[in-house]
Amino acid sequence: xxxxxxxxxxxxxxxxxxxxxxxxxxxxxxxxxxxxxxxxxxxxxxxxxxxxxxxxxxxxxxxxxxxxxxxxxxxxxxxxxxxxxxxxxxxxxxxxxxxxxxxxxxxxxxxxxxxxxxxxxxxxxxxxxxxxxxxxxxxxxxxxxxxxxxxxxxxxxxxxxxxxxxxxxxxxxxxxxxxxxxxxxxxxxxxxxxxxxxxxxxxxxxxxxxxxxxxxxxxxxxxxxxxxxxxxxxxxxxxxxxxxxxxxxxxxx
Amino acid sequence: xxxxxxxxxxxxxxxxxxxxxxxxxxxxxxxxxxxxxxxxxxxxxxxxxxxxxxxxxxxxxxxxxxxxxxxxxxxxxxxxxxxxxxxxxxxxxxxxxxxxxxxxxxxxxxxxxxxxxxxxxxxxxxxxxxxxxxxxxxxxxxxxxxxxxxxxxxxxxxxxxxxxxxxxxxxxxxxxxxxxxxxxxxxxxxxxxxxxxxxxxxxxxxxxxxxxxxxxxxxxxxxxxxxxxxxxxxxxxxxxxxxxxxxxxxxxxxxxxxxxxxxxxxxxxxxxxxxxxxxxxxxxxxxxxxxxxxxxxxxxxxxxxxxxxxxxxxxxxxxxxxxxxxxxxxxxxxxxxxxxxxxxxxxxxxxxxxxxxxxxxxxxxxxxxxxxxxxxxxxxxxxxxxxxxxxxxxxxxxxxxxxxxxxxxxxxxxxxxxxxxxxxxxxxxxxxxxxxx
Numbered sequence: 211x212x213x214x215x216x217x218x219x220x221x222x223x224x225x226x227x228x229x230x231x232x233x234x235x236x237x238x239x240x241x242x243x244x245x246x247x248x249x250x251x252x253x254x255x256x257x258x259x260x261x262x263x264x265x266x267x268x269x270x271x272x273x274x275x276x277x278x279x280x281x282x283x284x285x286x287x288x289x290x291x292x293x294x295x296x297x298x299x300x301x302x303x304x305x306x307x308x309x310x311x312x313x314x315x316x317x318x319x320x321x322x323x324x325x326x327x328x329x330x331x332x333x334x335x336x337x338x339x340x341x342x343x344x345x346x347x348x349x350x351x352x353x354x355x356x357x358x359x360x361x362x363x364x365x366x367x368x369x370x371x372x373x374x375x376x377x378x379x380x381x382x383x384x385x386x387x388x389x390x391x392x393x394x395x396x397x398x399x400x401x402x403x404x405x406x407x408x409x410x411x412x413x414x415x416x417x418x419x420x421x422x423x424x425x426x427x428x429x430x431x432x433x434x435x436x437x438x439x440x441x442x443x444x445x446x447x448x449x450x451x452x453x454x455x456x457x458x459x460x461x462x463x
Numbered sequence: 464x465x466x467x468x469x470x471x472x473x474x475x476x477x478x479x480x481x482x483x484x485x486x487x488x489x490x491x492x493x494x495x496x497x498x499x500x501x502x503x504x505x506x507x508x509x510x511x512x513x514x515x516x517x518x519x520x521x522x523x524x525x526x527x528x529x530x531x532x533x534x535x536x537x538x539x540x541x542x543x544x545x546x547x548x549x550x551x552x553x554x555x556x557x558x559x560x561x562x563x564x565x566x567x568x569x570x571x572x573x574x575x576x577x578x579x580x581x582x583x584x585x586x587x588x589x590x591x592x593x594x595x596x597x598x599x600x601x602x603x604x605x606x607x608x609x610x611x612x613x614x615x616x617x618x619x620x621x622x623x624x625x626x627x628x629x630x631x632x633x634x635x636x637x638x639x640x641x642x643x644x645x646x647x648x649x650x651x652x653x654x655x656x657x658x659x660x661x662x663x664x665x666x667x668x669x670x671x672x673x674x675x676x677x678x679x680x681x682x683x684x685x686x687x688x689x690x691x692x693x694x695x696x697x698x699x700x701x702x703x704x705x706x707x708x709x710x711x712x713x714x715x716x717x718x719x720x721x722x723x724x725x726x727x728x729x730x731x732x733x734x735x736x737x738x739x740x741x742x743x744x745x746x747x748x749x750x751x752x753x754x755x756x757x758x759x760x761x762x763x764x765x766x767x768x769x770x771x772x773x774x775x776x777x778x779x780x781x782x783x784x785x786x787x788x789x790x791x792x793x794x795x796x797x798x799x800x801x802x803x804x805x806x807x808x809x810x811x812x813x814x815x816x817x818x819x820x821x822x823x824x825x826x827x828x829x830x831x832x833x834x835x836x837x838x839x840x841x842x843x844x845x846x847x848x849x850x851x852x853x854x855x856x857x858x859x860x861x862x863x864x865x866x867x868x869x870x871x872x873x874x875x876x877x878x879x880x881x882x883x884x885x886x887x888x889x890x891x892x893x894x895x896x897x898x899x900x
Contacts, residue, residue: 292580292584293549294553294580294581294584297549298554298588298593301554301557324550325550328548328554331551338554
């Protein structure tokens, strides 16, 4: 691949300084040189892109992505999509993010056990276009909590985009399964969400023993644990367990 | 969508005559005008149409593959197909779908999928634009019997997910199985009527009772589905004709009775021998442990000879033979399908013209699209290849992606012709990026 030289661009370098006119040389997969001169010399063989004053900035990083949420109006609408269609959907969404300028995305949970892992691998091996990606597990939750979409007469786990656990050992088993599948992060739901009947944003339901088991397993394997935490109690619980990534944190009073 | 006018092309229209120099106009998804150019005169340009000067390139109908398994994953064993998880498998199928279109196959007939819904999902995803691929007819899994071809379960691992076939025993299980695939939305039901030597059940052996076959056909027809059969044995071929199974795959072993029956019903059936599998398993699979000695013991060399004789006999009797060679194994990788045309010429005795017709005009009925595809004629769907070279002089040019200059499906370029394909750049500086691949 020939080096690429962007000239005549306004460089937003990502350090907080105001954009300045200059040129940027890319060699291989690295930014090799950032110059303030507007009349850079073209290295031999470089492809020259005249930006005509456009802003040149780092690719954006999305911190909370659910490729497998399928633009449906309901949570059950996510789960009624069959597995095969779901994978193709995720592939389509991955490309959409890249086209929208997000060159990196953090998976925040997927709707079926392996969707995120498979998409990350397919991006990395060049099978599909997509951003850099960290693959998440499904949301691990408790019966009746956010993510449990089963119905009393349809208690099958496949109805849920989340995985139900009960007790520390159940949590450990679930976490181990996802680690086996190759996720980068384990997602657990420490609070509810306002559109889930009976499990609104102010709720918190996981025991410290369950959370501790998850954290222990994840750290043992060098992976990351991430949480859905809207209520004050759930945020406090996340802090108590030293959890690095807290999504939402809506209520602190 | 802009209309496209191909000028200065040598048109092979699928009718069987020598190509002529002329122009082809595509409007929307149809071929709207085909004009033979007079000496030194070209037809008037059409307002708003994009003009592609073919510079004498060979323009022909998109090819039609009669026996495709998108979900076979270029591995050396049947077991390896089944070990691929469904998520990876669907991505694989979508990659393969694109590959067929890349290689000029604008229509493919699914001959069986390795998991229940793979073919259906891929067909739907192609049709709704989620992925790119050829026109596609979706097949069921191969329906088989315990111990038959497609039953890759092991005694200690009897779970049906281990098998790429759907295993049934008895008429009512067959009925239930067909109904399930019909519910999933397949276009055709695949049934394995004969063995396959590599699985330990010789190709000359047959499986299923006539009653099970009858129920399969009855139930498929009730749902408006087509039935296709893996039929290597003579019995299996005859069973297809007796029971009204439209698509006959392989037909390696045919006795005089089978040939007579086929000839008498030749407009009702389609035959695709899948020679690539036999040829390459016999001669090009040593790397995977299948040396000629091994495959001779399996019976494949004898079968190859029998199959060639069967195909020659069919050709003499005017039975049309279609390309599609069971591609998707390590020694028959996807994308090399045009070798089938070379095999037809080399082994079956077809002329290059016949081989080309088998991949074009003869394929329309196989795709259940009659004469809408397979021809460069006014009113036909615009599935068009532009080829560098003359397949009528050298049929192997169709094996080379670089020689297939462009691929159009349904009036839209999948691959643009190289001429004028460069994108304008805003810089006046030299641009040494290639303009096309």
